[in-house]
Amino acid sequence: GLVNTRDIFKKAVSGGYAIPAYNFNNMEQLQAIIHASIETNSPVIIQVSNGARNYANATMLRWMAKGAVEMAREMGSQVPICLHLDHGDSFELCQACIDSGFSSVMIDGSHLPYEENVALTRKVVEYAHQFDVTVEGELGVLAGIEDEVQSEHSTYTQPDEVEDFVKKTGVDSLAISIGTSHGAYKFKLAEGEEVPPLRFDILKEIEQRIPGFPIVLHGASSVVQSYVQLINQYGGHLDGAVGVPEEQLRQAAASAVCKINIDSDGRLAMTAKVREYLANNAEEFDPRKYLGAARSELIALMKHKNETVLGSAGKA
Numbered sequence: 001g002l003v004n005t006r007d008i009f010k011k012a013v014s015g016g017y018a019i020p021a022y023n024f025n026n027m028e029q030l031q032a033i034i035h036a037s038i039e040t041n042s043p044v045i046i047q048v049s050n051g052a053r054n055y056a057n058a059t060m061l062r063w064m065a066k067g068a069v070e071m072a073r074e075m076g077s078q079v080p081i082c083l084h085l086d087h088g089d090s091f092e093l094c095q096a097c098i099d100s101g102f103s104s105v106m107i108d109g110s111h112l113p114y115e116e117n118v119a120l121t122r123k124v125v126e127y128a129h130q131f132d133v134t135v136e137g138e139l140g141v142l143a144g145i146e147d148e149v150q151s152e153h154s155t156y157t158q159p160d161e162v163e164d165f166v167k168k169t170g171v172d173s174l175a176i177s178i179g180t181s182h183g184a185y186k187f188k189l190a191e192g193e194e195v196p197p198l199r200f201d202i203l204k205e206i207e208q209r210i211p212g213f214p215i216v217l218h219g220a221s222s223v224v225q226s227y228v229q230l231i232n233q234y235g236g237h238l239d240g241a242v243g244v245p246e247e248q249l250r251q252a253a254a255s256a257v258c259k260i261n262i263d264s265d266g267r268l269a270m271t272a273k274v275r276e277y278l279a280n281n282a283e284e285f286d287p288r289k290y291l292g293a294a295r296s297e298l299i300a301l302m303k304h305k306n307e308t309v310l311g312s313a314g315k316a
């Protein structure tokens, strides 16, 4: 069956690597995640956002996840698979996911005043732990893609809050804000300017306050430039798309960061390959052809992440 995050995080923190958390909304994404995990022998977190539930139907996604576990076992693999709610925004949503069989949930109260975040997170933890479901909380706000000056608008996690938050809520992991953001436009760079480094100084302070506690990094796509170029070459217009350099993610994975969330890179890979395939095969109209091309590229991308960036390959 599905596993919660407790054991896989413990091993990842002590082993100096991070578990990949890949979002899925459809069958091809889910198949790619499972195949890449099996081929690299990596534990994996398959995560579902509220947007995914609205797109694909909550019941459908739940049974797809169950099917994915069954498929992996039929293939002879025992890789740990965790089904996680990404960015849960209410107790009721978390409760619905727990009741339907998720093994882990995120309650994202990061936009709330501190005490409200504590109370909401505590409430979800109390419910979830009755069913051995693990809970991810968040402190600090990730920058929005629309922000002019990224560093002025993001609210980094305050290290002096983390110990109190973890103690009062009983969460199993903590998402933090150290300079990443969601989407494909993470930094607004002037001509010739380089991507600013993540705030590893803040991460270090957080680690000192809660030694060995599992830390989560959202917004961790690298925005692979070869995909951006392919998309633009075949009719797309993604101008100035930029992400977190792989070297910085490697550095994060070696720390107490034990879950790294990646969604945008997969979206870019799929879009690049669908555009390329359709442009080069004008006579084809079978969705299996272009979605198959997208799925193959997703597998290659995720294997690359597991093997060379997160270090989760071989850790199942």
Ligand code: G3H
Pocket (backbone or CB within 6 Å): 023, 049, 050, 051, 052, 086, 087, 182, 263, 264
């Ligand atoms: O953090 C956001 C994830 O990339 C999921 O995105 O809410 O559009 O499904 P979504």
Ligand code: 13P
Pocket (backbone or CB within 6 Å): 023, 086, 087, 181, 182, 183, 184, 217, 218, 219, 220, 221, 222, 261, 262, 263, 264, 265
């Ligand atoms: P990216 O947009 O960088 O892929 O981040 C995904 C994420 O944090 C999902 O929760």
Ligand code: NA
Pocket (backbone or CB within 6 Å): 012, 013, 015, 016, 017, 018, 252, 253, 254, 255, 256, 257, 258
């Ligand atoms: Na780590």
Ligand code: ZN
Pocket (backbone or CB within 6 Å): 087, 182, 218, 219, 261
């Ligand atoms: Zn996120």
